[in-house]
Amino acid sequence: MDGHARPSRSLTPEPTLKAAPHDQLTLLDLATCDAHLSQLAHRRSAIPELAILAEATAEEARLDDRRIELDTLVGDLRRELRQAEAEVELVRTRRTRDEQRLNSGAVSNPKDLTNLEHEMQALERRITTLEDDELEVMDKVETAESELSGVLEALEAVRSKIAEVTVTRDATFSDLDGQSGELASERSSLASGLPDPLVALYEKVRAQYGSGAAALRARACEGCRLEINGADLREIAATPEDEVLRCPECSRILVRTAESGL
Numbered sequence: 001m002d003g004h005a006r007p008s009r010s011l012t013p014e015p016t017l018k019a020a021p022h023d024q025l026t027l028l029d030l031a032t033c034d035a036h037l038s039q040l041a042h043r044r045s046a047i048p049e050l051a052i053l054a055e056a057t058a059e060e061a062r063l064d065d066r067r068i069e070l071d072t073l074v075g076d077l078r079r080e081l082r083q084a085e086a087e088v089e090l091v092r093t094r095r096t097r098d099e100q101r102l103n104s105g106a107v108s109n110p111k112d113l114t115n116l117e118h119e120m121q122a123l124e125r126r127i128t129t130l131e132d133d134e135l136e137v138m139d140k141v142e143t144a145e146s147e148l149s150g151v152l153e154a155l156e157a158v159r160s161k162i163a164e165v166t167v168t169r170d171a172t173f174s175d176l177d178g179q180s181g182e183l184a185s186e187r188s189s190l191a192s193g194l195p196d197p198l199v200a201l202y203e204k205v206r207a208q209y210g211s212g213a214a215a216l217r218a219r220a221c222e223g224c225r226l227e228i229n230g231a232d233l234r235e236i237a238a239t240p241e242d243e244v245l246r247c248p249e250c251s252r253i254l255v256r257t258a259e260s261g262l
């Protein structure tokens with residue numbers, strides 16, 4: 001295979017389109033506008049604030065989920081603590097009552113006295129156990145409350161960061177949108193001065209190849225940097241000025257300029 005062979009010879013579009021040379025030159029300005037508009041759109045979608053916001057918003061959601069879990073946990077533990085306190089109180093009351101009975105001298109039978117003393121000892125052990133349980137729950141409440149306050153602090157921090165970055169993002173957006181707006185109106189006034197079939201071809205090529213037109217400068221296509229060979233250059237030089245050409249390599253509309261080197 002000859003590596004220099006090109007499959008298609010598409011120097012002129014089918015059917016041949018004619019356009020005044022100054023209109024063809026205007027296509028280059030249109031292409032410059034479009035390139036800038038694409039750059040602005042790309043910059044808008046890639047500003048660092050967007051990644052920061054996405055990360056901060058995910059973090060906020062994660063923290064808020066944890067806050068809800070901890071709110072529930074703290075509520076449950078506080079209820080558990082109240083129950084433990086009430087239970088200790090109940091046993092303490094029974095022990096006090098037994099103590100009063102013992103001290104009142106109302107119980108004199110030695111067997112009854114022994115039973116009462118045994119019951120009081122059992123109640124004392126129960127109180128110790130219940131107090132240990134109560135301390136354990138108090139500990140859990142404290143741990144959960146401290147985690148909750150940490151989460152609330154982190155939430156506040158991430159929310160103020162989101163607010164701050166949103167302001168920066170919106171300022172950048174409004175700057176970029178302002179530039180895009182100016183370019184878009186410049187572009188539309190350029191396009192409105194051109195014949196419809198030329199604009200239609202430009203748009204078709206642009207949709208297909210990402211860029212609609214390029215200058216032929218110093219014997220090369222400025223779009224794809226292909227150097228046009230001698231035979232093609234001769235063909236281009238022989239083609240009437242008002243005939244629209246296409247780059248055989250990148251398919252852009254190839255616009256002849258004063259510096260084309262023909």
Ligand SMILES: [Zn+2]
Nearest residue numbers: 221224247250
């Ligand atoms: Zn090209």
